[in-house]
Amino acid sequence: MYPEDRTIRRFLSTAPFSKSLVEQIRKLHPYSMLSDEEVYFLDNFCWSLPDPVRVAELGAYIGGTTSIFGAGTPSGSQIEVYDLFEHNPASRSRLKDDPLFEENSFFPIWERNTKRYRDKLIIRRGDVLETAKQSREPLDVLYIDIVKHPSLINVMLEFYQRLKVGGILMHQDYFHWQSPWIVYQMEHLLDHFDLIGDVGLNMTVYRKKREIPAENVDFLSFDIEQVTSLFDKAIARYGHSKAGMLRVSKLRLIIGTDKKREAELVKEVEETHGESPRVMRYLNELKKLDPARMW
Numbered sequence: 001m002y003p004e005d006r007t008i009r010r011f012l013s014t015a016p017f018s019k020s021l022v023e024q025i026r027k028l029h030p031y032s033m034l035s036d037e038e039v040y041f042l043d044n045f046c047w048s049l050p051d052p053v054r055v056a057e058l059g060a061y062i063g064g065t066t067s068i069f070g071a072g073t074p075s076g077s078q079i080e081v082y083d084l085f086e087h088n089p090a091s092r093s094r095l096k097d098d099p100l101f102e103e104n105s106f107f108p109i110w111e112r113n114t115k116r117y118r119d120k121l122i123i124r125r126g127d128v129l130e131t132a133k134q135s136r137e138p139l140d141v142l143y144i145d146i147v148k149h150p151s152l153i154n155v156m157l158e159f160y161q162r163l164k165v166g167g168i169l170m171h172q173d174y175f176h177w178q179s180p181w182i183v184y185q186m187e188h189l190l191d192h193f194d195l196i197g198d199v200g201l202n203m204t205v206y207r208k209k210r211e212i213p214a215e216n217v218d219f220l221s222f223d224i225e226q227v228t229s230l231f232d233k234a235i236a237r238y239g240h241s242k243a244g245m246l247r248v249s250k251l252r253l254i255i256g257t258d259k260k261r262e263a264e265l266v267k268e269v270e271e272t273h274g275e276s277p278r279v280m281r282y283l284n285e286l287k288k289l290d291p292a293r294m295w
């Protein structure tokens, strides 16, 4: 009923930085890819947990989010960290001047950045399609920032099934066109989750409300009508930029399936969201890039 001592201590120790709390958090671990709002939310979320938790962090990169979980979760918490720890071209170029740079792996950099939280971390290094099988314990918190390729969507169900009823799920890139499969998957599963809210034009946050049957669902076998109808339910929930970003995300799944529908959706995005620089940027990125190489 009352906040724990550690939560009160946290508020006391951060009060002097009330005007620049995120700046202070970033000084402690300056590696995060998250926006200021997301850093603020995730840090506060972790510090307000009263008891040790088991977390699965899917997609750690060089430890920005690992550090927030490591610093804020109560002592005795366990954090399963899933990542390939292998560069893509953008990462190789971004990190090339780091003293611990290696040609193929950024694992040494993640290790250095997170070493003060080492006692909480359970490393699951490799393809999550394989490493997902290495833990079966129920989860309190599930953080997902890894589904940038269709091959990863079905395995998410195993993590949702491990999450306890009452546990918290965060989808870091829900609104981004790199993760369109998440949008219709979550819509399909909405009997099992309450959507609590969203933050930073990226992340959605859910509480699991009902167990999910231990069966496999092939989310890649959904036909385009099913995908479109689930997407449209998600889009209807939001206005302005968020609806526009979801329309761009839906476009990613329509490209290559139906030229007429694709042209209509591009027109709809341009006409409805032409004023939103972010939506227009996403649309241009999607037109230019080969989505298969992204994460």
Ligand SMILES: C[S@@+](CC[C@H](N)C(=O)[O-])C[C@H]1O[C@@H](n2cnc3c(N)ncnc32)[C@H](O)[C@@H]1O
Pocket (backbone or CB within 6 Å): 031, 032, 033, 034, 058, 059, 060, 061, 062, 063, 064, 065, 066, 082, 083, 084, 085, 086, 126, 127, 128, 129, 145, 146, 152, 295
């Ligand atoms: C956007 S980054 C995560 C960023 C991190 N959450 C943060 O904010 O600091 C996505 C990560 O997913 C990892 N990843 C992509 N595909 C993977 C796979 N099949 N198995 C394991 N990790 C994968 C990449 O190596 C990358 O580090």
